[in-house]
Amino acid sequence: MYTGDGTVAAGWPAQNQWIDFDTMFTANIPIMKQSCGNNGWGANDSDDEIAAIKAAIKKVSASSGVDARFILAIVMQESNGCVRVVTTSWSVQNPGLMQDHAGTGTCNSGGVIQDPCPSSEIEQMIVDGTTGTTSGDGLVQCLSQAAASDVSQYYRAARIYNGGYSGFKADDLGTGCCTLCYASDVANRLTGWSSGVSGCHLGTA
Secondary structure (H helix, E strand, O other): OOOOOOOHHHOOOOHHHOOOHHHHHHHHHHHHHHHHHHOOOOOOOOHHHHHHHHHHHHHHHHHHOOOHHHHHHHHHHHHOOOOOOOOEEOOOEEOOOOOOOOOOOOOEEOOEEOOOOOHHHHHHHHHHHHHOOOOOOOHHHHHHHHOOOOOHHHHHHHHHHHHOHHHOEOOEOOOOOOEOOHHHHHHHHHOOOOOOOOOOOOOEO
16 A cells, blocks of 8 residues: 655655556456446457557557556556446546546446447547546646656546545645545556455545
8 A cells, every 4th residue: 555645755666667558458358358247337348349448548648648557557447447337427427438527438328338339439438538528637637737757746647537636635645535545556556456455445535
């Protein structure tokens, strides 16, 4: 469990400790192949849909400049890679693989499930979550708001993506709104964790 401000000095993993994208993606395929069914969200991801997720992440990473591993970590944190994940709705609609801010990409809208989920829809989910939507921020904006140049920018951005910029103390990414373990879990995903119980026990606000 990582605590503190997201810096290496506070014990968080440096970027050179992250595993490579292909290894990270392969480690998460077994999760993707069961996450829809386990949650009652329709048919589990097909091999083609999983391949489309990988292609979309690499494409959007290249165009946005956001590390593909970070995008994948958020995908797994938000939906476990299920392309038919339900849209959550609290103060705003959060659809798709990244449960983004009122985006248009989804294969499960209002109870209408698309099977197969088109690759164009999968790509739109990654675009919405990474580059933002007309009404909300994506990872690009969250990284900017993190206002850091070291690896802590990613852990801070993860916390912002989950709970908003003002929702936590700058010196403790385990405070504030929503999923208190979010940044710690993302850090673990980036260094190889893909299944089993999270080592973080901060609970939820």
